[in-house]
Amino acid sequence: MNHLSLITKREYLNKVKNKSFIVMTFVSPIIMVAIFALVAYLTQLNNDKVRVISVLDQSGLFVDEFNDTDKTKYDILTGIELDDAKTIVKESENYGLLYIPKADSIDAIADKIKFYSQDSPSLMVMQNIEDRIEEKARNIKLKDSGLDPAVIDKLNIRINTNLETFEGESTSKLGSGLKLAFGGAAGYLLFMFIIIYGNMIMRSVIEEKTSRIIEIIISSVKPIQLLLGKIFGTSLAGITQFVIWVIIGGILMVGVSAVFGINMSESQMAQQEVLNQVSNNAEMQKEVATLMQEIFNLPLANLVIMFILFFIGGYLLYSSLYAAIGAAVDNETDTQQFMMPIIMPLILAIYVGFFTVIENPHGMVSQVFSYIPFTSPVVMLMRIPFGVPIWQQLVSVFILFGTFYVTVIFAAKIYRVGILMYGKKPTYKELYKWLKY
Amino acid sequence: MQNLLVAENIVKNYGKYRALNNVSIEVPKGSIFGLLGPNGAGKTTLIRIINQITMPDEGLVSLDGEKLQPKHIRDIGYLPEERGLYKSMKVGEQALYLAQLKGLTKAQAKERLKYWFDKFEIGGWWNKKIQELSKGMAQKIQFIVTVLHQPKLLIFDEPFSGFDPINANLIKDEILKLREEGATIIFATHRMESVEELCDNIALIHEANKILDGKLIDIKRQYKSNTFEVGLITDKKAEVTQNLKDNFKVTEATFKTINGELKFNIQIDENESANQLISHLTSKGELNHFVEVIPSVNDIFIQTVQNN
Numbered sequence: 160m161n162h163l164s165l166i167t168k169r170e171y172l173n174k175v176k177n178k179s180f181i182v183m184t185f186v187s188p189i190i191m192v193a194i195f196a197l198v199a200y201l202t203q204l205n206n207d208k209v210r211v212i213s214v215l216d217q218s219g220l221f222v223d224e225f226n227d228t229d230k231t232k233y234d235i236l237t238g239i240e241l242d243d244a245k246t247i248v249k250e251s252e253n254y255g256l257l258y259i260p261k262a263d264s265i266d267a268i269a270d271k272i273k274f275y276s277q278d279s280p281s282l283m284v285m286q287n288i289e290d291r292i293e294e295k296a297r298n299i300k301l302k303d304s305g306l307d308p309a310v311i312d313k314l315n316i317r318i319n320t321n322l323e324t325f326e327g328e329s330t331s332k333l334g335s336g337l338k339l340a341f342g343g344a345a346g347y348l349l350f351m352f353i354i355i356y357g358n359m360i361m362r363s364v365i366e367e368k369t370s371r372i373i374e375i376i377i378s379s380v381k382p383i384q385l386l387l388g389k390i391f392g393t394s395l396a397g398i399t400q401f402v403i404w405v406i407i408g409g410i411l412m413v414g415v416s417a418v419f420g421i422n423m424s425e426s427q428m429a430q431q432e433v434l435n436q437v438s439n440n441a442e443m444q445k446e447v448a449t450l451m452q453e454i455f456n457l458p459l460a461n462l463v464i465m466f467i468l469f470f471i472g473g474y475l476l477y478s479s480l481y482a483a484i485g486a487a488v489d490n491e492t493d494t495q496q497f498m499m500p501i502i503m504p505l506i507l508a509i510y511v512g513f514f515t516v517i518e519n520p521h522g523m524v525s526q527v528f529s530y531i532p533f534t535s536p537v538v539m540l541m542r543i544p545f546g547v548p549i550w551q552q553l554v555s556v557f558i559l560f561g562t563f564y565v566t567v568i569f570a571a572k573i574y575r576v577g578i579l580m581y582g583k584k585p586t587y588k589e590l591y592k593w594l595k596y
Numbered sequence: 597m598q599n600l601l602v603a604e605n606i607v608k609n610y611g612k613y614r615a616l617n618n619v620s621i622e623v624p625k626g627s628i629f630g631l632l633g634p635n636g637a638g639k640t641t642l643i644r645i646i647n648q649i650t651m652p653d654e655g656l657v658s659l660d661g662e663k664l665q666p667k668h669i670r671d672i673g674y675l676p677e678e679r680g681l682y683k684s685m686k687v688g689e690q691a692l693y694l695a696q697l698k699g700l701t702k703a704q705a706k707e708r709l710k711y712w713f714d715k716f717e718i719g720g721w722w723n724k725k726i727q728e729l730s731k732g733m734a735q736k737i738q739f740i741v742t743v744l745h746q747p748k749l750l751i752f753d754e755p756f757s758g759f760d761p762i763n764a765n766l767i768k769d770e771i772l773k774l775r776e777e778g779a780t781i782i783f784a785t786h787r788m789e790s791v792e793e794l795c796d797n798i799a800l801i802h803e804a805n806k807i808l809d810g811k812l813i814d815i816k817r818q819y820k821s822n823t824f825e826v827g828l829i830t831d832k833k834a835e836v837t838q839n840l841k842d843n844f845k846v847t848e849a850t851f852k853t854i855n856g857e858l859k860f861n862i863q864i865d866e867n868e869s870a871n872q873l874i875s876h877l878t879s880k881g882e883l884n885h886f887v888e889v890i891p892s893v894n895d896i897f898i899q900t901v902q903n904n
Contacts, residue, residue, distance in 0.1 A: 162697060169693055173685065371680030375741070378647045378674040379697040381666075579649070581678070592611050 162380045163388050170363065170392025175399060184400045185407065192411040210254040210284065215244045217261040218268050220299065224291045231284070245275055255280055257288060265296050265303075335545075339517060342541035345466050346512050349473055349536050350505055356397040356474070357481035357501075360389055361494065364485030364578070373578045382575040386567070390478045458543065465543055465552055472559040473536025476566055477501065483570035486577030493584045508534035512541040520545035530555050532562035569594060600625040600749060600780040601646065606655035608641055615641040616652070617804040623749075623782060623797070628775055630795035630812070631784040632893065637801040639784040640677060643751055646782075647674050660748065670699040673747035677754045677784075679738050681726045688722035691741055698745040705744065712740040716766075732763050739767055743774060750774060753784045768794070788893040800897055807900050812893070819891045819899065822864050825849050827857035827885025828877055836880045843876070853885065861889060 174180055213234045216222045225233035234253065236244050241258055248256040255276030262268045272292065274280060298308045367373045376385060484497040511528045519525060520542050529539040529547075535555045543552065576593040577585070585593075601623040608616040616638045623629040631639050644650045646657060648664060657664040659671060682690055688709070695705035713719045716736055726734055735758060743750060752771070756764045771794070775781055783791045792812070799809035808815065826849070830836050837858060840846050845863040853859070858881075864873050870888070877883045891899075 165693070165696055173682070177684070367682075370683050371676075371678045372682055374649070374676035374678055375674070375681075375694065375738070376697065377649050378672070378676070379669055379694070575650075579644075595611075 162384050163391075166380065166385055166388025167392040167395070170389050171395045171399075174359070174363075174393060174396035180396070180400070184403050188404050188407040188411060192408065195412075211251075212254050212284075212288075213244065213248045213251075213256045214259070215239070215241065215256060216259040218259050219261075220265075220268070221259055221292055221295055224295050231287070248275065249277070254284070259292075265299055269296060338544035339541075341462065342516070342544045343513065345462070345540040346509065346537040349470055349540065350509055352397060352401075352470070353474055353477045353505060354502075356393055357478050359397070360393045360478050361481040361485035362491065363389055363393065364482050364574075365488065365491060365494075368486070368489060368578055368581075377578065382578065383567075383571045386479070386482050386571055386574050389482060390475060394474060394478070458546065461549070461552075462543055465556070466540060468556050469536040469540050469559065472532075472556060472563055476532060476536075476559065476563045477505070479563065479567045479570040483573040483577070486574040487580075487585050487590060488577075489581060489584070496584075504531075504533035505537070508537035512538050516541045516545075521547075526551075530558060532559045535559055598625050599623060601657070601659055601782075603642070603646065603657045604655055606642065606645060606652045606657070608638075608645065608650070608652050614804050616645075618655075619801065619804075619806045620655075621799045621806065621809060623780060625780055626775065626778060627796040628771075628781045628783065628791075628794050630788075630791045630798035630893075631782055631801065632786070632788050632791070632798055632897065633801035634786050637786075638804045639786075639801055640753060642801070643674070643676075643753055643782070643784055646749075646751065647672060670745060671748045673698075673742040673745065673750045675738060675742040675750075675752045675755060677757070679735075681734055681737065683727040684725055686722070687724050687726060687729070687737055690726065691737060691744070694741045695744050698747075700745050708744050709740070712744065716740070731758060732760055735759060736763065739770070743770075747779070749780050749782065751782045751784070754786075755783065756785075756787075756790055788897060792893050798893065800893075800900060802897075802901055802904070807904055808896070815896060816890055819896045821889070821891070822866060822868075823889040824862050824864070824870065824873060825851060825885065825887045825889055826860050826862050826877060826883070827851070827853055827855075828860075828881045828883055829855055829857050830881030832881075833858055839880065844873070851885070855884065857884060859885075 209230060209232055211232045211234055212225075213236055214222070214225050215236045222235055225235065227233055236247070239247075244256055244258070255274055258273045258275065260268060260271045262271060269292075274285065274288070301308050301311060367376070480501050484494055484501070487497065488494055508528065511524065511534060515522060515524045515528070516538065525538065525542060528534045529542055529551075536559065539547070539552065539555050572594050573590055599622045601621075603619065603621050606616050606619045607614070619638070619642060621629075621631070621642075631642065633639050641650070645652050646664070648666065648669065659668050662668070685693075691709050692702060692705050695709065696702060700708070710719075713722070718733070718736060721729065721733070721737075726737075729737075742752075750771075755767065755771075759767060771781060783795065785791055795812050797810065798812050798815065800807050828836065837846075840860065840862065847861045847863075849859045849861040851859060862873065864870070874883065874886060877886075
C-alpha cells in the first residue's frame with residue numbers, strides 16, 4: 160500500500176473512531192430533532208388553551224361577527240356598563256375584554272374601540288378581531304353609501320401574471336426564490352463544511368506537533384504526502400459524518416412528522432382559517448404544478464456536478480491553508496492571528512452571495528467574485544441555478560484548481576518548515592522566509 | 597573498509613544563519629559513529645539532511661555508493677531527539693502503521709513486532725493507548741519502531757535522554773547487538789562521555805563546522821600527551837617531590853587512594869619510555885598507581901575548540 164493511502168486511512172479511522180466524533184455524529188441529529196419536536200410540542204401546548212374573550216358591544220352592530228372557533232370563544236356581555244364589565248372580566252380570568260362603544264358613525268366607533276387585558280394580547284388574536292370588525296364596518300359603510308357589498312366583491316379582480324420564457328416554458332414567480340434556496344443552501348453548506356473540517360485538519364496538525372511524532376513520520380514520508388493524506392482522510396470523515404446526519408435526520412424527521420403530523424396540519428388549517436383565503440384552490444394548484452416544473456427545469460445535473468467540483472476544490476484550497484496554519488503554530492490559541500485572512504474571504508463570499516447575487520445574479524460584482532478562487536465556490540454555486548454559461552463555470556473551476564495547486568505548494572513549504580519549529584509563534588515575515596528555505 | 601554513508605561538503609542555510617558549513621563525514625560500514633557537538637552545533641540539521649527531511653543547499657550525500665534518493669528512506673531508521681507517538685492511538689496499531697510507512701507489509705510488521713514485544717516483555721501493551729504508558733515505556737516502543745524494518749543505517753539523536761539507567765543499558769546492549777548483526781549506527785549527542793565507549797569513529801561539530809573527525813583511537817593517540825598518573829608511597833615526600841620536578845614536567849593530580857601517597861601527573865618526552873619513568877619512580881619509593889592519562893573526548897573537544 161502506498162504512503163498516501165496509508166496516511167489517509169489512518170487519519171480517517173482515527174477521526175471516525177474518536178469518541179467525540181461518534182457522539183457528535185449520532186447524537187447531534189437526535190438533539191436537533193428532539194429540539195424541533197419539543198418546539199412543536201410546546202407550540203401546540205401553547206395553542207391548546209381555549210381563549211375566552213368577552214365582548215361588550217354597545218353599538219350592537221358587530222355582535223354577530225364573533226362566532227366561536229376551536230381556539231377562541233366569545234362571551235357576549237349585554238346590558239352592563241364598561242366599568243362593571245372590566246371588573247367581571249378581570250375576576251373571571253378571561254383573555255380580555257373587547258369594548259365597542261356606541262357612537263353616531265362607524266368612523267367614530269372605529270376610533271374608540273378598545274381591548275382590555277392583563278397581559279399584552281397576541282398579535283394573531285388582535286389581527287383576527289380587527290379583521291372581523293373591519294369587514295363588517297366596511298360592509299356597513301358600503302350599504303350606507305347605497306352599494307351592495309356582493310356587487311363590490313364581484314367587481315374585484317385579481318391579476319396573476321403568468322410568466323413564460325421566450326422558449327415557451329412557463330415559470331413561476333416562486334422560481335427565483337427556489338433558485339436562491341438551492342444556490343444558497345449549496346453555498347452555505349460549503350461554507351460550514353470548510354470551517355468545521357478545516358479546523359479539524361488544523362487541530363490534527365497541531366496534535367502531531369505537540370505529541371512530537373511528526374519527525375518520526377516525516378523521516379518515512381514526504382511532508383506533502385502527510386499533508387494531503389491528512390486533508391483527504393479528514394474530508395472523508397467529514398463526508399461520512401455528513402451522510403450519516405442526512406440519513407438519521409431524514410429518518411427521525413419522518414418519524415417525528417408521523418407523530419406530530421396530524422396536529423401540525425390542524426394548526427395549519429387554523430391559520431388558514433384566520434387568514435382570509437386569498438387565492439382559490441385551482442390557482443394554488445396551478446402555482447404548485449409550475450413550481451414542480453420549475454424544480455425539474457433547474458439545471459440539476461449541472462448543479463450537482465458543479466457542486467461536487469466546487470465543493471472539492473474550495474474545500475481543498477482552504478484546508479491546505481488550515482494545515483499550513485496548524486504547522487506554523489504550537490497550540491490552538493496561537494491560531495487566531497492567522498485565521499482572520501482565511502475567514503474573511505469566506506464571509507465576504509457569503510455576503511456577496513446573499514446580497515449581491517439576489518440583487519442581480521449576473522451583475523458585475525457577482526461575476527467577478529465567482530471567478531476569484533477564494534470566493535468562487537460559494538458565489539458560483541449560488542449563481543448556477545440562475546443559469547451561468549458552462550464555459551464560465553469551467554473557467555472558474557479551472558482557476559480554482561489552479562490556485563489550489565499553487566496554494567498547496569506554498570502551504571507544503573510552510574508546513575515542511577513549520578512542523579519542525581517549536582517555541583515562539585512566527586510572524587508573517589517569518590512565514591515568508593520559510594517559503595524560501 | 598567501505599563507507600556506508602558519505603556526506604560531502606554539506607552547506608545548509610536558514611535565511612542568513614548558516615547551520616552547516618562545508619561539513620563532510622564518512623561513516624564506515626558496520627561501525628558506530630559518534631556525531632558529537634554542543635547544543636545548536638548543527639548535528640540535528642545534518643541528520644535531517646541524511647533523512648531527507650530537509651535538503652542541503654550544497655553538497656552531496658550518498659548511501660552505499662548511491663546518491664541519496666527517496667527509496668533510501670527504507671534503509672534508514674531514525675530515532676529523533678524530539679520524539680513522541682500519537683497519544684490516543686493504540687500501541688499495536690501505531691507500531692503497525694509506522695512500520696508500514698517504512699515499507700513493511702502488515703504481515704511482516706506483525707511478525708517482527710511480536711518478536712520485539714516478546715523480547716522486551718511488553719506483549720500486554722498491544723491494546724493500550726500511548727497516553728496510558730509511562731515515558732520510558734513509550735520510548736521502548738519508539739526504539740522498536742526505529743529498528744523494526746532492519747535498516748542498514750540507524751540514527752539515534754540523543755538516544756539516552758529520558759531513559760532511566762536500566763532501560764538505557766537495555767537499549768545500549770540492543771544497539772551493540774544490532775551492530776554485530778551488521779547495522780551501521782550514528783549517534784548524535786552533546787554528552788560526549790556517554791558514547792565514548794561505544795563509538796569507533798567520531799566527528800566533532802562546533803558552530804556549523806566540523807572541527808575534528810576520524811577513528812576515535814587515532815584521535816586519542818594524536819591527542820595523548822605522554823602523561824601518566826602516578827601514586828608513590830615514600831617517607832621523604834619533600835625530597836622526592838623536588839627530585840621529580842627537576843627531572844620531569846610534573847603537576848598535581850587528584851584521585852582517590854587509601855595510603856596517603858604522593859600524587860602527580862607526570863609528562864615525559866616523546867623519546868622517553870614509560871619503563872624509564874617506572875624505574876625512576878621505583879627507585880624513589882613504592883609505586884602503587886601508574887596509569888596513562890588518555891584524553892577524554894570532552895577534553896579533546898575543549899582543547900580543539902580553544903585551539904581554533
